[in-house]
Amino acid sequence: DAGVIQSPRHEVTEMGQEVTLRCKPISGHDYLFWYRQTMMRGLELLIYFNNNVPIDDSGMPEDRFSAKMPNASFSTLKIQPSEPRDSAVYFCASRSGQGQFTGELFFGEGSRLTVL
Amino acid sequence: QKEVEQNSGPLSVPEGAIASLNCTYSDRVSQSFFWYRQYSGKSPELIMSIYSNGDKEDGRFTAQLNKASQYVSLLIRDSQPSDSATYLCAGLSSGSARQLTFGSGTQLTVLP
Numbered sequence: 001d002a003g004v005i006q007s008p009r010h011e012v013t014e015m016g017q018e019v020t021l022r023c024k025p026i027s028g029h030d031y032l033f034w035y036r037q038t039m040m041r042g043l044e045l046l047i048y049f050n051n052n053v054p055i056d057d058s059g060m061p062e063d064r065f066s067a068k069m070p071n072a073s074f075s076t077l078k079i080q081p082s083e084p085r086d087s088a089v090y091f092c093a094s095r096s097g098q099g100q101f102t103g104e105l106f107f108g109e110g111s112r113l114t115v116l
Numbered sequence: 117q118k119e120v121e122q123n124s125g126p127l128s129v130p131e132g133a134i135a136s137l138n139c140t141y142s143d144r145v146s147q148s149f150f151w152y153r154q155y156s157g158k159s160p161e162l163i164m165s166i167y168s169n170g171d172k173e174d175g176r177f178t179a180q181l182n183k184a185s186q187y188v189s190l191l192i193r194d195s196q197p198s199d200s201a202t203y204l205c206a207g208l209s210s211g212s213a214r215q216l217t218f219g220s221g222t223q224l225t226v227l228p
Contacts, residue, residue, distance in 0.1 A: 033215070042220030043160070043204060056215065091159060103150035103208070105216060107159035 002026070006092050006108035014116050018080040021111045023092030024073055033105065034067055034077050035091040043091070049075065050097065082115045089113070119145045120207050122219035130227050135192040137222050139205030142186070145217060149188045151179060152204040154221065160204055164190060195226040 005024040013019055025032045033048040047057040049069045057067070064083070069075040079086055089112050093105040122139045129135045141149070148167050152160040166172045166179040166188065178191040188207075192199055205219040 035218075043218040045215060045217070048215060101208070102162075103148065103165045103206070103216065104162040105160075107161070109159055 004092055004094050004106050004108035006090075006111050008111055009109060010112050010114075012114045012116065013082055015083055016081040017115075018078065019082045019086075019113060019115075021077040021090050021092075021113070023075045023077070023108060025075070025092070025094035026106055027073070028096060029094035029106070030072070030097040031095045032069060032075050033093040033095075034075070035093060035107075036088045037091060037110070038088045046077070079113075082113075084115045087113055087115050118142070118219075119209070119217045120205055120219040122205050122222050126223040126225060128225045128227055129195050131195060131197060133195050133226075135195045135199065135224055135226070137190040137192075137203050137205075137224065139188040139190075139219055140186055141188065141205075141207050144210055145207035146210045147181070147183055148208040149179070149181060150206045150208075150216065151177075151190045152206060152218070154202045154204060156201070160218075192224075195224075197226045197228050200225045 007022045030051050034046040035043050036046055037043045046059045047067045048055055052069045067077045089110045091107050091110045093107045095105050119142050151164040153163045154160040164177055164179045166181045169183050172179045176193045180189045202221040202223045204221045206216045209215050209217055
């Protein structure tokens, strides 16, 4: 089975430009998470969805960040306008909501964003 | 206090030695804990979970949980160069929002 698929893998853009990151979760997983990872702050939860509905977006740093999940197989994280401090690796992860949570999140390979 | 805190390291140990990775947590995190391993340039993967006070062993890995001290640790026996990675401690948030909160990670290097 395919794992979590993220695109693009690498993105280099200039300050002020719009950035859109994409994620396809594992089929059948009803939770989807967006994390951001930097050396300074580690792995931070930005937002998560359950059955396509945003549940907690308290980790979204500013109004410049927005996320959508129009259907069970696709989510986007958008940054507009982007700033150099947004440079990080953005991970999408998914898990099943069936049964007891085992603690296992399935991560995509990440999107490395560099804002110049 | 951050919900989950780790010694940021980095930590270097010689091959064959025991590597000890530590993590503390706040009351905002429930008492289910997980260790993820992340190789450089890769995504995190779950390697251990622990729910009860005491030790849990899986091969060369032992997770330890001390609820009274709010302390979690991971021991890696007979460390190998292939164990070189960043190790992330994660706790399950309390309340209805059941999500993982990660520590900042400890970078481990096992020297041949």
